[in-house]
Amino acid sequence: MKNYNTKPLLFACLAMLFLAACDKPAEAEKKTYHHSIFSFGTIIDVSIYGVDAPVAEAAFEQLEADFQYMHITWHPWQKSALSRDNQLFATTEWFSDAPSVRPLLEKARLLAASSDHLFNPAIGKLIRLWGFNRAEHETGLPPDQEAIQALVESNPRMDDIEFREVRLRSKNPNVFVDLGGFAKGYGINRAMEALEIQGISNAVINAGGDLKVIGRHGQRPWRIGITHPRLADTVLAYVEVAGRESVFTSGDYERFYEYEGKRYHHIIDPRTGYPATGSQSVTVIHEDAAVADAAATALFVAGPDNWYPIAQSMGVDHVLLVDSKGDIHISPAMKKRVHFQVKPAKIMLSKPVLNQLPGKS
Numbered sequence: 001m002k003n004y005n006t007k008p009l010l011f012a013c014l015a016m017l018f019l020a021a022c023d024k025p026a027e028a029e030k031k032t033y034h035h036s037i038f039s040f041g042t043i044i045d046v047s048i049y050g051v052d053a054p055v056a057e058a059a060f061e062q063l064e065a066d067f068q069y070m071h072i073t074w075h076p077w078q079k080s081a082l083s084r085d086n087q088l089f090a091t092t093e094w095f096s097d098a099p100s101v102r103p104l105l106e107k108a109r110l111l112a113a114s115s116d117h118l119f120n121p122a123i124g125k126l127i128r129l130w131g132f133n134r135a136e137h138e139t140g141l142p143p144d145q146e147a148i149q150a151l152v153e154s155n156p157r158m159d160d161i162e163f164r165e166v167r168l169r170s171k172n173p174n175v176f177v178d179l180g181g182f183a184k185g186y187g188i189n190r191a192m193e194a195l196e197i198q199g200i201s202n203a204v205i206n207a208g209g210d211l212k213v214i215g216r217h218g219q220r221p222w223r224i225g226i227t228h229p230r231l232a233d234t235v236l237a238y239v240e241v242a243g244r245e246s247v248f249t250s251g252d253y254e255r256f257y258e259y260e261g262k263r264y265h266h267i268i269d270p271r272t273g274y275p276a277t278g279s280q281s282v283t284v285i286h287e288d289a290a291v292a293d294a295a296a297t298a299l300f301v302a303g304p305d306n307w308y309p310i311a312q313s314m315g316v317d318h319v320l321l322v323d324s325k326g327d328i329h330i331s332p333a334m335k336k337r338v339h340f341q342v343k344p345a346k347i348m349l350s351k352p353v354l355n356q357l358p359g360k361s
């Protein structure tokens with residue numbers, strides 16, 4: 001009954017590495033260093049190109065510590081700075097929070113607003129109810145409908161949180177912040193900044209297929225595979241990324257269980273309290289990994305009929321959405337970049353998206 005599917009994450013890592021390895025042997029004199037870190041519930045593969053071994057080793061050591069710190073600090077319910085905030089949000093009283101959490105709350109609030117609250121990290125109680133973070137041996141059962149309904153009606157949102165200098169409070173006791181939809185992106189931004197400070201200018205940080213690059217892989221851009229949402233171990237398409245770019249995908253194949261023949265996955269539509277319908281996967285390219293991460297989640301919820309205005313408002317102009325029939329919806333900017341490996345039956349091109357995001361970092 002329970003069917004956590006972690007294989008595609010591994011596959012996504014391997015796809016990226018495989019494609020990077022396709023580079024010409026002319027680049028062989030420069031070594032690419034790889035290191036894997038387990039954090040945020042996934043394998044984070046760090047690839048560094050064009051430096052000496054001691055520099056890469058020191059960077060790996062630092063990232064190992066940084067990712068463990070971020071994972072612990074931003075955990076929504078295990079003992080952490082964020083879980084303390086969540087307990088205190090329930091009281092609706094004013095309190096002071098930890099500086100390790102505040103910038104995420106502020107950025108998440110902006111992104112939630114620009115996504116019309118389809119990206120809504122305040123629905124942590126709903127997310128816990130669905131229990132996609134349970135251990136593998138536990139049984140997956142859809143939650144009680146009344147419990148879902150009660151949480152949806154209480155309508156917890158990031159703008160229920162008020163900030164007054166170092167203090168904050170939630171006006172809504174049901175606000176429970178789960179940053180699972182964008183903390184990985186935020187964390188990858190921070191980790192990449194740490195690499196750049198150490199003088200590294202060519203690298204990829206790849207967390208289960210969600211990644212950010214800087215620089216190039218020798219003479220060529222980094223080549224990134226996008227996982228096919230329904231064909232196991234298959235690359236749907238690839239894109240080439242260089243400079244400072246992030247590629248994030250939200251998919252219904254990443255965490256799900258099946259119950260009585262129906263698939264229940266981990267991306268929740270805050271308007272219904274149930275897993276979002278309409279999309280199989282959404283891939284976004286954006287410079288800011290936190291924006292790419294939040295937007296992939298939001299556009300997945302928006303679905304094939306509504307993704308365009310949300311992308312526009314989030315300032316995201318590279319979008320590829322695979323809908324529930326397997327058809328492709330794509331923005332013109334993405335269409336120019338993408339190379340399909342499996343030919344889609346139908347491709348629907350949107351109008352261009354104008355960049356409008358407030359707070360782009």
Ligand code: AMP
Nearest residue numbers: 118119120121180181250266267268297
């Ligand atoms: P992602 O894989 O980036 O789309 O993130 C999915 C994770 O984000 C889930 O496992 C939840 O922790 C959380 N989440 C689910 N639905 C939403 C939503 N509508 N808005 C924000 N976060 C969500």
Ligand code: MG
Nearest residue numbers: 181293294297
């Ligand atoms: Mg996301």
